[in-house]
Amino acid sequence: MKKTYKTIIIGAGASGLMLASLLEEKSNVLLIDTNLRIGAKIAISGGGKCNLTNAHVSSDNYLGAEWFVQSVLDRFDQHAVLAWFAQRGLQPQLRKEGQYFCPNSADEVLEVFRRELVDVAMQLGTSVTEISQTEGGFVVKTDRGAVSSEHLVVASGGLSFSRIGASGIGFEVARCFGHTVRPLAPALVGFTVQKEQFFFKELSGASIPVEITVGEKIFGGDLLFTHKGISGPAVLNASLYWKKGKITIDFLPHFLPASIKGSRKQLSTLLPLPKKVAKRFLTVLNISDKPAVEVSVDAWDKLSILYRYSFAPAGTFGYTKAEVTRGGVACEEIDPYTLMSFKKENLYFIGEVLDVAGELGGYNFQWAFASAYGCAKSLD
Ligand SMILES: Cc1cc2nc3c(=O)[nH]c(=O)nc-3n(C[C@H](O)[C@H](O)[C@H](O)COP(=O)(O)OP(=O)(O)OC[C@H]3O[C@@H](n4cnc5c(N)ncnc54)[C@H](O)[C@@H]3O)c2cc1C
Incomplete structure (x- = not known):
């Protein structure tokens, strides 16, 4: 006979773990995950130190329906998240750009969850394959049999990093109950380039500070040239808002040519770029690498393109490298207060x-935790 629970949570990732931890009544909860260990993405996040949240969080930092995002964030904001972990012995440290990381390792976050979840039943190494509904709730079919519940929470994440459990089950469940799933795409990911920018690949390994404009957003930060194209924090952020079409890179942010125009040193030495990058850019722009005093007006003009180098990336590095998935279950079909579906009672998405x-910068874990909070308050 199928075992029945009050609540089944699909996914022991950031949102599922926080939800199960926040529930007052844990004894009738089942957490299911494909992986044999909880929080596989947390374990590899933030370079192994998990960037848990950020000092400055608002709906501006998210791609998604503003009113929905802000209402969810307001109920369990970054201060509440930090306080919650601090009460459990984990004091994240503030690093650059308001980012909070674990002092030593991401395992410190998992340790908190392990302690919180001793009373929660778990089926790890178990993949959910199908959901059906009964009069009293849901039947969850897995590759190890079926279980049922009154409430079902879909916390199965996006499509990125399938090698650590990601699957499309959440989107399938949503569609099956009549939800709209907005087009999915890899995001927070590097860009591949078209033929005109193949010279970027020759600069593989070089990293430079840039400013990237994509639509109305401007991101400062490092750009890393790779053998596939470009990556690095500024590029990853730009990819979140990129919908085909052009991006514009300022390769010389805050640099004033007037400061070097009288110099007798070579241009490639004076430009605030790694030498191999400066030399390659000069070649591509057909500017000879002369002492700055000898550079013609025409050449300075050509050089100014580096302030607004505009091109259309060919694509992205894809889901295997993407930190998140853009798109997903349409927010207007979900109650921002309870995270319950407007289409099916007792079905939740977080x-x-x-x-x-x-x-x-910690915004995705903040989102996972905040959405779990609203759901937990509704389930208790
Ligand atoms: C390399 C990397 C580094 C990152 N670093 C950061 C960071 O430092 N800060 C930050 O804010 N964000 C970071 N992110 C993004 C962040 O990890 C995610 O946005 C966040 O984990 C999403 O939480 P979630 O609970 O929705 O999904 P997930 O954490 O992805 O959890 C979903 C869970 O569902 C399970 N699952 C999926 N399908 C099934 C199925 N069919 N049956 C059973 N189980 C299933 C998966 O195994 C997974 O454990 C990073 C992402 C990656 C890939």
């Missing part, structure tokens, strides 16, 4: 499966 994706 975390990345929703059509909300955050910028780099």
